[in-house]
Amino acid sequence: MHPSSRARVGSAPSLSPVTRPSTVDLIAVELRNAIYSGALPVGSPIREVEMSGQLGVSRGPFREAAQRLVQEGLLLSTPGRGLSVVSIGPDRARALYEARTVVETSAARLAVERANAAQVAQVRSAHDALVAAERSEDARRVGDADLNVHWTLVAASGSPWLLRWMTTLIVEVRVATFTASEEYAVRTDGAHSHLPLVERLEARDADGLVAAVREILDEALVRLLRPEAVEVETFDEPRPGPGARLEPISPTIPGR
Amino acid sequence: MHPSSRARVGSAPSLSPVTRPSTVDLIAVELRNAIYSGALPVGSPIREVEMSGQLGVSRGPFREAAQRLVQEGLLLSTPGRGLSVVSIGPDRARALYEARTVVETSAARLAVERANAAQVAQVRSAHDALVAAERSEDARRVGDADLNVHWTLVAASGSPWLLRWMTTLIVEVRVATFTASEEYAVRTDGAHSHLPLVERLEARDADGLVAAVREILDEALVRLLRPEAVEVETFDEPRPGPGARLEPISPTIPGR
DNA sequence: GCGTGTCTGATTGTCTACAATCGGGTGGTC
DNA sequence: GACCACCCGATTGTAGACAATCAGACACGC
Numbered sequence: 001m002h003p004s005s006r007a008r009v010g011s012a013p014s015l016s017p018v019t020r021p022s023t024v025d026l027i028a029v030e031l032r033n034a035i036y037s038g039a040l041p042v043g044s045p046i047r048e049v050e051m052s053g054q055l056g057v058s059r060g061p062f063r064e065a066a067q068r069l070v071q072e073g074l075l076l077s078t079p080g081r082g083l084s085v086v087s088i089g090p091d092r093a094r095a096l097y098e099a100r101t102v103v104e105t106s107a108a109r110l111a112v113e114r115a116n117a118a119q120v121a122q123v124r125s126a127h128d129a130l131v132a133a134e135r136s137e138d139a140r141r142v143g144d145a146d147l148n149v150h151w152t153l154v155a156a157s158g159s160p161w162l163l164r165w166m167t168t169l170i171v172e173v174r175v176a177t178f179t180a181s182e183e184y185a186v187r188t189d190g191a192h193s194h195l196p197l198v199e200r201l202e203a204r205d206a207d208g209l210v211a212a213v214r215e216i217l218d219e220a221l222v223r224l225l226r227p228e229a230v231e232v233e234t235f236d237e238p239r240p241g242p243g244a245r246l247e248p249i250s251p252t253i254p255g256r
Numbered sequence: 257m258h259p260s261s262r263a264r265v266g267s268a269p270s271l272s273p274v275t276r277p278s279t280v281d282l283i284a285v286e287l288r289n290a291i292y293s294g295a296l297p298v299g300s301p302i303r304e305v306e307m308s309g310q311l312g313v314s315r316g317p318f319r320e321a322a323q324r325l326v327q328e329g330l331l332l333s334t335p336g337r338g339l340s341v342v343s344i345g346p347d348r349a350r351a352l353y354e355a356r357t358v359v360e361t362s363a364a365r366l367a368v369e370r371a372n373a374a375q376v377a378q379v380r381s382a383h384d385a386l387v388a389a390e391r392s393e394d395a396r397r398v399g400d401a402d403l404n405v406h407w408t409l410v411a412a413s414g415s416p417w418l419l420r421w422m423t424t425l426i427v428e429v430r431v432a433t434f435t436a437s438e439e440y441a442v443r444t445d446g447a448h449s450h451l452p453l454v455e456r457l458e459a460r461d462a463d464g465l466v467a468a469v470r471e472i473l474d475e476a477l478v479r480l481l482r483p484e485a486v487e488v489e490t491f492d493e494p495r496p497g498p499g500a501r502l503e504p505i506s507p508t509i510p511g512r
Numbered sequence: 513g514c515g516t517g518t519c520t521g522a523t524t525g526t527c528t529a530c531a532a533t534c535g536g537g538t539g540g541t542c
Numbered sequence: 543g544a545c546c547a548c549c550c551g552a553t554t555g556t557a558g559a560c561a562a563t564c565a566g567a568c569a570c571g572c
Contacts, residue, residue, distance in 0.1 A: 099417030161355030
């Protein structure tokens with residue numbers, strides 16, 4: 001997903017330690033992506049025998065990766081009954097958006113204070129991708145791009161904690177969306193409504209940026225809870241059909 | 257620790273589903289407590305063969321529980337080298353306190369808006385426990401009570417997300433403390449300095465409460481980073497000696 | 513004395529097998 | 543028809559075994 005955990009090769013003359021992803025790392029990413037994309041539907045059981053087989057790994061590391069997602073709040077573990085994908089209904093969706101608002105508004109203030117030019121450019125670049133995504137009229141691509149604008153804004157805060165929470169919140173937002181409706185719809189004017197985020201960040205206008213964030217999130221929550229109450233045009237896309245299929249994990253890159 | 261995951265027995269005539277803690281749940285709690293208390297020192301390796309033996313469980317569920325703590329940020333997993341307790345030095349401590357401030361000030365505002373009388377009473381009760389702890393002059397007990405005041409305040413916000421983050425932040429604050437110094441010291445006037453938290457919550461004074469939270473956290477960070485810069489009297493206690501010892505986990509309560 | 517190669521023990525990472533649990537289906541009794 | 547007991551297949555939870563990896567010690571060559 002968004003975090004790039006690529007090994008950093010030190011530039012000459014100094015070398016940095018090389019870290020390689022473990023099997024558990026890879027499985028956890030795969031599972032998180034599957035939940036984010038809807039391939040693993042909300043509330044659905046995690047059949048560990050079947051899924052570990054699909055991924056080409058044994059049950060041990062699969063279970064370990066799953067426990068990461070349990071801790072993250074994306075999977076639910078019930079002793080004796082196994083794992084399932086969480087669902088986030090209306091009550092919890094309100095709390096989710098409340099937490100999301102805390103993170104994003106706080107990150108916005110920090111970003112205005114301290115984001116460097118490269119970080120600000122990344123938010124602008126993410127917004128450009130949103131503009132491009134809207135031309136494609138592909139709801140999923142638009143939704144991804146929309147969330148990525150928010151994610152880069154939080155990344156620009158420079159706070160590892162806020163960014164970690166935001167990475168999970170993004171998946172949870174998707175879970176809440178899938179819980180609310182089988183259909184995935186995004187507004188057609190997301191690029192326009194998100195433009196003030198970029199402009200106010202560039203202008204270092206903290207209060208204006210926070211207000212823009214709040215407005216977007218408040219509206220998104222209303223649309224999530226009562227879609228008919230919001231009169232905006234949307235791109236629609238039905239959810240992928242059932243039958244979660246996980247691809248085998250690529251062999252770990254050998255050597256170090 | 258603070259979250260009580262006790263099974264809720266429904267009052268007659270309706271019964272609620274019974275949930276029992278899994279072995280993985282129990283191990284994770286044990287590990288988290290051991291990090292919080294310093295029994296597992298910062299930076300120390302997690303010897304899974306030895307520790308699972310001490311807990312009386314096999315390595316499988318031990319590894320699963322450890323992965324929860326990896327996701328939580330309390331343990332670090334390095335492929336081929338295993339697990340170790342994280343350390344949080346000065347740079348990360350600043351970011352930690354920044355995140356802590358975000359959570360606690362946001363929770364404070366929500367608590368003022370919506371905490372019921374029972375929740376407010378719990379904050380007051382937590383403060384009473386801090387007063388009692390100071391009479392004992394036991395630094396650990398004081399530190400625990402201090403953090404519990406903060407935790408109950410966040411609990412009073414009613415936000416599951418903020419509370420979950422806060423539960424981890426508390427352990428991380430301890431990790432940062434142990435990283436900074438072998439000695440554990442708490443100020444002797446914590447009850448006095450925390451009193452405005454309770455009073456302003458009771459008075460529903462949001463701005464006043466937020467200011468009080470900020471002041472306490474700012475001062476705590478200064479004391480963490482430069483202890484000599486803060487002239488306050490402290491209770492001191494050396495850290496427990498090395499040799500982490502985990503007690504065997506009680507057998508799961510049979511039946512359902 | 514320093515650097516490199518090899519060996520060994522400890523530990524990690526993964527796999528497989530077995531016991532325990534759960535849920536659904538079936539048959540018997542009232 | 544409703545309820546209960548039993549059985550069986552699927553799945554989970556855990557233990558133990560084996561392969562792979564790492565770190566430290568030692569020997570050798572320069």
